[in-house]
Amino acid sequence: MSTEHFPHTSKPPDPSLRAFHRINAPHYDVAVDSSANRRGNKRPPSGLAKESGARGPEAFKDSGFLEHFAKLAAKLLKAGLLAVPILGGVLAAVDEALKKLTGTSPIEELFSALGRLASSSVEGALFAKILRSIPAWVPVGRRGYKAEFRYEEDGTPRTTNKEEEREVEGFLTASYMIQNDVVFTQWAKYRHWAFHVLPTPGYRYLIGAGNIPDPNEEEFLKKDSFSNDQAFTEVLRIYGQQRPGGDADRGALECLMDLGAIGKAPGDNGFHGVHFASVWPHWPMAGDYFWAAGRWSYDCARAVARGKTELYPTQINPIKAFATSRVEGVKFPENAASVPAVRFFFLATSEGGFRDFHTVPGRKGPPSEPHITLRDRDYEFIVDLPPHEEGRSPYQIGATIDFPLNTLVLRPRLLMQIRKAPFTIGNVSPKFVDGLKILDIEPRIEILRPPKPTDRPKQVKITVPLSKLPPGDAQAKELVAFEVSFGWHDPAGEEVKNMVRVRASVHFPKVYSQSGPVRLVTGINGRWNLLAQQIDRGESEPPQNPPPTDPRVIHDVVMFLPKDAPVSVVGGGIWFHGFGEFMEGETQATRLLSVGGLLINVDDETKKRLKALLDDARKLVNDLKDVGQDVKEPKEKLRRELKKRIEEEKAKGTDPKVLAELERQLNGLVDGLPDTPDGLKAALAELDKRLGGLLDIFDGIEEFLKVTDDFIGERFVPVWHEDIDNEQKTGVEESKRVSAIARTMFLRPTPVINRHDEPMGWVEFIDETRGNLGREPIGNFIAPDPSQLATAGKLLELVKTQGRNPIRVRMVAPPFTQAGSGNNLARRINPPQKRSDYEFELVLEVHEFPFPAPRSTDPEVN
Numbered sequence: 001m002s003t004e005h006f007p008h009t010s011k012p013p014d015p016s017l018r019a020f021h022r023i024n025a026p027h028y029d030v031a032v033d034s035s036a037n038r039r040g041n042k043r044p045p046s047g048l049a050k051e052s053g054a055r056g057p058e059a060f061k062d063s064g065f066l067e068h069f070a071k072l073a074a075k076l077l078k079a080g081l082l083a084v085p086i087l088g089g090v091l092a093a094v095d096e097a098l099k100k101l102t103g104t105s106p107i108e109e110l111f112s113a114l115g116r117l118a119s120s121s122v123e124g125a126l127f128a129k130i131l132r133s134i135p136a137w138v139p140v141g142r143r144g145y146k147a148e149f150r151y152e153e154d155g156t157p158r159t160t161n162k163e164e165e166r167e168v169e170g171f172l173t174a175s176y177m178i179q180n181d182v183v184f185t186q187w188a189k190y191r192h193w194a195f196h197v198l199p200t201p202g203y204r205y206l207i208g209a210g211n212i213p214d215p216n217e218e219e220f221l222k223k224d225s226f227s228n229d230q231a232f233t234e235v236l237r238i239y240g241q242q243r244p245g246g247d248a249d250r251g252a253l254e255c256l257m258d259l260g261a262i263g264k265a266p267g268d269n270g271f272h273g274v275h276f277a278s279v280w281p282h283w284p285m286a287g288d289y290f291w292a293a294g295r296w297s298y299d300c301a302r303a304v305a306r307g308k309t310e311l312y313p314t315q316i317n318p319i320k321a322f323a324t325s326r327v328e329g330v331k332f333p334e335n336a337a338s339v340p341a342v343r344f345f346f347l348a349t350s351e352g353g354f355r356d357f358h359t360v361p362g363r364k365g366p367p368s369e370p371h372i373t374l375r376d377r378d379y380e381f382i383v384d385l386p387p388h389e390e391g392r393s394p395y396q397i398g399a400t401i402d403f404p405l406n407t408l409v410l411r412p413r414l415l416m417q418i419r420k421a422p423f424t425i426g427n428v429s430p431k432f433v434d435g436l437k438i439l440d441i442e443p444r445i446e447i448l449r450p451p452k453p454t455d456r457p458k459q460v461k462i463t464v465p466l467s468k469l470p471p472g473d474a475q476a477k478e479l480v481a482f483e484v485s486f487g488w489h490d491p492a493g494e495e496v497k498n499m500v501r502v503r504a505s506v507h508f509p510k511v512y513s514q515s516g517p518v519r520l521v522t523g524i525n526g527r528w529n530l531l532a533q534q535i536d537r538g539e540s541e542p543p544q545n546p547p548p549t550d551p552r553v554i555h556d557v558v559m560f561l562p563k564d565a566p567v568s569v570v571g572g573g574i575w576f577h578g579f580g581e582f583m584e585g586e587t588q589a590t591r592l593l594s595v596g597g598l599l600i601n602v603d604d605e606t607k608k609r610l611k612a613l614l615d616d617a618r619k620l621v622n623d624l625k626d627v628g629q630d631v632k633e634p635k636e637k638l639r640r641e642l643k644k645r646i647e648e649e650k651a652k653g654t655d656p657k658v659l660a661e662l663e664r665q666l667n668g669l670v671d672g673l674p675d676t677p678d679g680l681k682a683a684l685a686e687l688d689k690r691l692g693g694l695l696d697i698f699d700g701i702e703e704f705l706k707v708t709d710d711f712i713g714e715r716f717v718p719v720w721h722e723d724i725d726n727e728q729k730t731g732v733e734e735s736k737r738v739s740a741i742a743r744t745m746f747l748r749p750t751p752v753i754n755r756h757d758e759p760m761g762w763v764e765f766i767d768e769t770r771g772n773l774g775r776e777p778i779g780n781f782i783a784p785d786p787s788q789l790a791t792a793g794k795l796l797e798l799v800k801t802q803g804r805n806p807i808r809v810r811m812v813a814p815p816f817t818q819a820g821s822g823n824n825l826a827r828r829i830n831p832p833q834k835r836s837d838y839e840f841e842l843v844l845e846v847h848e849f850p851f852p853a854p855r856s857t858d859p860e861v862n
């Protein structure tokens with residue numbers, strides 16, 4: 001791997017590994033260009049995402065939902081306990097006696113304590129992880145939820161009212177489809193694709209103080225260390241990587257792209273990503289050189305505790321633009337055959353997923369104007385041209401090749417070919433999301449002249465003039481994407497003689513760990529494929545002598561490559577479970593999260609009727625209590641009525657002496673009446689208790705309705721900038737609002753019903769000797785020495801020396817698991833009895849010039 005530093009404004013030619021370089025980036029750490037150790041001056045962010053709006057489980061502590069729910073349940077339970085014969089009487093007597101002595105009711109205290117326990121423990125345990133996803137990402141530098149940003153990387157804090165985009169460049173240590181997205185509703189249009197970038201020195205400051213291994217994850221790895229066969233072995237570390245031959249640093253920076261933001265998802269009659277279309281130019285792979293720009297964010301779902309402080313990792317999410325390159329053969333119209341070419345790919349979009357780079361309408365309030373937009377800035381790149389022998393190219397013009405002197409001598413002529421989105425060929429086109437407007441753009445390409453006028457140029461400068469795009473609708477969904485290929489004019493067809501034709505075919509996998517639906521992703525030199533199918537588990541682990549190759553081919557690519565070009569193949573994917581069914585089986589419209597009406601879906605008028613119903617029920621119960629009391633003590637009832645009538649007569653002026661005598665005689669009659677039987681008195685007393693319990697229940701319902709008022713009512717679809725990444729209220733009221741959203745997210749889809757998808761094992765056929773992967777390749781392949789398979793030229797030598805064509809490579813993927821939170825560390829499970837997840841055979845047909853005639857089944861024909 002070339003280790004020569006790329007300064008801010010130029011690059012040395014390095015077409016085989018790093019064929020392009022972003023120049024004049026606004027936030028590049030220019031100090032690294034003059035520093036011997038490339039440390040730079042910019043400071044990494046603090047990792048304190050809560051200062052930028054991240055939420056933690058403590059937001060539940062005052063929500064009151066489960067506490068009041070438990071109190072209501074306690075009132076119901078208490079009423080039921082006291083109604084139990086004998087037990088109810090004993091409980092009531094004990095409770096009453098202790099209440100007289102202590103002034104409190106033990107039963108009420110018990111249920112109150114249970115309510116507090118539920119609120120602080122149960123609720124937090126159930127919803128804590130989801131609460132961290134409200135919001136799941138917040139911008140670095142923002143002050144709370146205000147449009148105020150404080151950037152401190154230059155040492156002197158700088159405050160602005162606008163968020164700034166950031167860029168990163170470096171080698172990819174991983175490129176894969178994430179299997180366990182937490183945010184599965186409207187702010188994740190579909191699954192995310194992760195690019196893990198080992199930043200070059202000028203961008204290392206983007207990695208913050210929170211980009212560190214989680215102690216819980218480290219403990220996870222050690223828990224079986226007492227056994228002879230370690231159960232969990234680390235295979236991919238984002239944070240704290242050790243670069244081969246370099247110093248330890250903070251590792252890679254994760255860059256995320258929502259595949260559903262630009263591509264139509266399966267639930268909407270689409271597919272799993274636009275780059276799986278056969279007509280897509282290429283998509284970055286592990287080991288490729290890569291550049292991205294977008295929102296500099298904290299990952300709120302992954303908090304690492306350092307004492308009483310929680311630190312969060314930084315990432316680029318969402319990606320607004322990215323670029324990559326490949327060196328492969330391209331057939332230019334001016335040439336008779338393919339020639340080595342540098343293929344530069346660029347994509348930019350206004351669609352981010354959870355936060356778009358265009359105006360977003362509000363739900364109740366004003367729309368959210370983007371701080372970062374598609375047209376904000378132009379991007380400049382230096383792109384290497386493919387190698388070419390110095391001097392001039394002979395072009396024979398004689399009638400036959402018997403006249404070698406009858407030639408013209410031409411200077412090298414640079415050829416250029418541009419393909420633009422939507423990349424349609426015939427009737428085949430990627431399935432872009434509905435309403436996405438594909439913009440036409442003309443990159444400005446300037447040939448960089450060499451110091452000697454007679455030397456051929458080695459580089460061009462490409463400017464992507466996004467700022468010059470015509471104005472569009474403020475809310476429009478837009479995308480720009482193109483591939484530009486550079487090669488040399490070869491009229492005599494000499495260049496193709498130094499090329500190698502490689503056909504790489506991946507055959508149907510054999511699985512050994514489990515049965516079920518899979519989403520197996522394979523990549524071959526930037527061309528990607530996805531197999532979505534039910535696969536049954538094999539009867540045993542792969543034997544020493546593998547079974548015959550499955551004839552079914554799931555991925556087939558033909559490439560014309562320079563001899564020093566690598567052949568890279570990767571495999572990975574997803575074991576598909578309940579979350580995958582939800583993501584793929586529902587349309588984007590039906591996956592929308594709606595909040596409110598969690599318990600009762602009622603409007604304000606219905607709530608008024610509910611209150612009136614409770615008031616009527618309370619009046620009826622009080623009337624029944626009064627009637628029961630009158631029946632229990634009839635004499636007292638009669639005396640009260642007599643007293644009332646006599647007072648009325650006095651008011652009318654009746655003689656008081658007459659009324660006093662009348663009252664004495666009537667009281668004598670009342671005294672002579674029989675008393676209420678003791679049995680009836682006891683029954684009436686029991687009824688009185690039950691009616692009192694009903695009144696307690698009504699009070700509890702009213703109290704519960706008050707505390708849950710924020711999410712009892714008409715449902716609404718929350719908007720990111722207004723309801724999620726925002727604070728509408730303060731204190732208890734805000735806790736209630738946020739916890740209501742978390743409960744809704746927990747219930748739809750609930751992990752109890754829908755299992756999380758699992759990562760399939762990884763396997764990589766990548767040239768280790770190039771050293772640009774930043775780690776050891778994952779998985780095993782059973783074939784000759786890997787160094788013999790590193791490049792197209794070495795594959796050709798192997799065919800010649802061993803006389804075997806095609807070359808068959810058995811690729812075996814170890815099982816994977818997830819350690820810790822988020823998508824941040826992938827681990828390999830390696831228990832003694834289950835050593836492989838799956839395997840497939842890679843078949844490589846390798847030919848030098850003259851190439852065999854294409855067959856009808858070859859990809860270049862179809």
